[in-house]
Amino acid sequence: MGAPGENTAGNAKRVLRWGVVATGRIAHRVTRDLACLEDAELHAVSSRSEDSARAFAEQHGFALSYHDTPAATGHRQLFADPMVDVVYIATPHAQHFEVARAALNAGKHVLCEKPLTINAREARELVRLAGERGLFLMEAVWTRFLPATRRVLQLIREGEIGAVRWVQADLGFPAVYDPTDRLWDPAAGGGALLDLAVYPLTWAVAALGFPAALKAKGHLNQDGVDVQTTLSLEYPEGAAAQLISSIQAAGPGMVTLSGTAGWIRTGAPLYNPRTVEICGRDGRTRIEEFPEDTEGFIHELRETARCIRAGLQESPLMPWTETVQVMQLLDEARQQLGLRYPNDGVPAGLTADSSPTAGN
Ligand SMILES: NC(=O)c1ccc[n+]([C@@H]2O[C@H](COP(=O)([O-])OP(=O)(O)OC[C@H]3O[C@@H](n4cnc5c(N)ncnc54)[C@H](OP(=O)(O)O)[C@@H]3O)[C@@H](O)[C@H]2O)c1
Structure with a gap:
């Protein structure tokens, strides 16, 4: 891990080594496109379950698989693997924050499924952390890259x-x-x-x-x-x-x-x-x-790889500000509907948040 603001994790390398977190429905679909991505190595997958991790790795051709043990979760083991440059997170929404935070703290670039988090407070915290650690972070709103x-x-x-x-x-x-x-x-x-x-x-x-x-x-x-x-x-x-x-x-x-x-x-x-x-x-x-050869996830994957190689921390196609703003709007909608999640914080009011910037 380099100094804060310095983007060091693999951006100069030609081949990026990918880790995939979770083995659910979208993880399979996105990984099929990941296998078509230029200069990408399917390095490791992590799951809570040994069987799922192994089966997923075998099906998609990952070199390694990690799973939960009494000593550490599979995800933590994946983030501790020095070979991993970038992780794609495909857990349910409520786990995005903790998993992405752990990945960033371990020095990994992060592509995280939508919504980035369950509220704007969590999204801002991930943006702050990525900015501080000099790492790439992007919400996988694949639509924006099509x-x-x-x-x-x-x-x-x-x-x-x-x-x-x-x-x-x-x-x-x-x-x-x-x-x-x-x-x-x-x-x-x-x-x-x-x-x-x-x-x-x-x-x-x-x-x-x-x-x-x-x-x-x-x-x-x-x-x-x-x-x-x-x-x-x-x-x-x-x-x-x-x-x-x-x-x-x-x-x-x-x-x-x-x-x-x-x-x-x-x-x-x-x-x-x-x-x-x-x-x-x-x-x-x-x-x-606009015909496609793949399911369409390849465009967000390609943009992730492009940004990491270029030393960018956020994509100009889906800037951090817009991710946080969409989360703010969802917070506001939930406040009006009286919709709260058990692990939710207090939603903020509706003022456009333009604070998150990576300085690039
Ligand atoms: N971009 C898109 O088009 C698209 C489409 C669908 C979904 N999504 C997003 O992708 C995310 C996952 O959706 P999905 O449909 O793939 O869900 P899913 O089929 O339920 O899979 C989620 C996976 O996350 C892991 N998981 C489940 N509970 C967990 C927990 N408590 N802590 C940590 N890991 C847990 C499990 O994998 P293991 O058993 O291997 O740990 C599970 O298979 C959601 O945030 C959703 O919004 C995006």
Whole structure:
């Protein structure tokens, strides 16, 4: 580990050695794309269970696997491995903070699943720690790195649809109630907000910025998790976003961005669109296509590797400030809904937080 501010963990190396934390559903999917990443070595995986760790390592071709023992958790052993340059964390939301903090404290660069943490206080603390330790940290909001998303944001910047005045997005699916699944478990940060609303919110914040006000309406089930939430974001001069997330109903799963000179609508699902429909200044509608060879996670992985090699601590495509701001909006929504998690802190008020910077 180098001095604070000095980014030392492997950025000059051609091959980055990856560690994967947890062996659940998304870990398998992202690791399949990781195997396609240029100059990446699948070094080690960690799990609470020996069987899962071994099976995962064998299936995906990791050299090593770590698992919980009476002496240390598998994750801690992975972070103590000097060969590991960067870790990808795929535990449930409520564990992101502790696991990412341990990884950063051990001098590892971190790519952590969305949402980065369960509240803005935890997100700020990880950002502070990464900044202090000179390490790369990024929330794995894969949508932000997809070619289709980057194209939409480029079109907006270039004025193709004029000034964006409203954003409308929905993301939902009828999930089967299962109190043992993290989706329904308050202690795991369950509910539609942290699992799904992150994506519509990310689109709104990317297109319109941090709102002047947020109003949340939703329904909590008997366990206290939100099964459906509507977020209304208000901006100066009447600009607005209407965002729905649901774990009780299906929707088209698209985002529409409407501007003073036209509109853009992504294909579904809005977290991984492969088409974009554009009605621009000429009034004609056209469709641009973005075919993929992989599931699409490769873009966040590639951006992670690019930033680490370039000595960046945060990605310009998903800056720390925006991750914290999205968490602030989720905090505010939960406060209005009366939604609290057992291991939650006190949510802060709604003031755009622009403090987290890495100095790069
Ligand atoms: N980017 C995306 O498209 C996407 C999609 C789905 C999920 N996600 C995010 O990825 C995260 C995981 O989701 P998932 O669907 O993969 O969940 P999952 O299937 O429940 O897997 C989570 C894994 O974390 C480990 N784990 C479970 N409880 C733990 C605990 N208390 N402490 C430490 N580790 C624990 C387990 O692995 P071991 O048994 O090996 O320890 C488990 O298999 C969530 O934060 C979610 O928001 C992202």
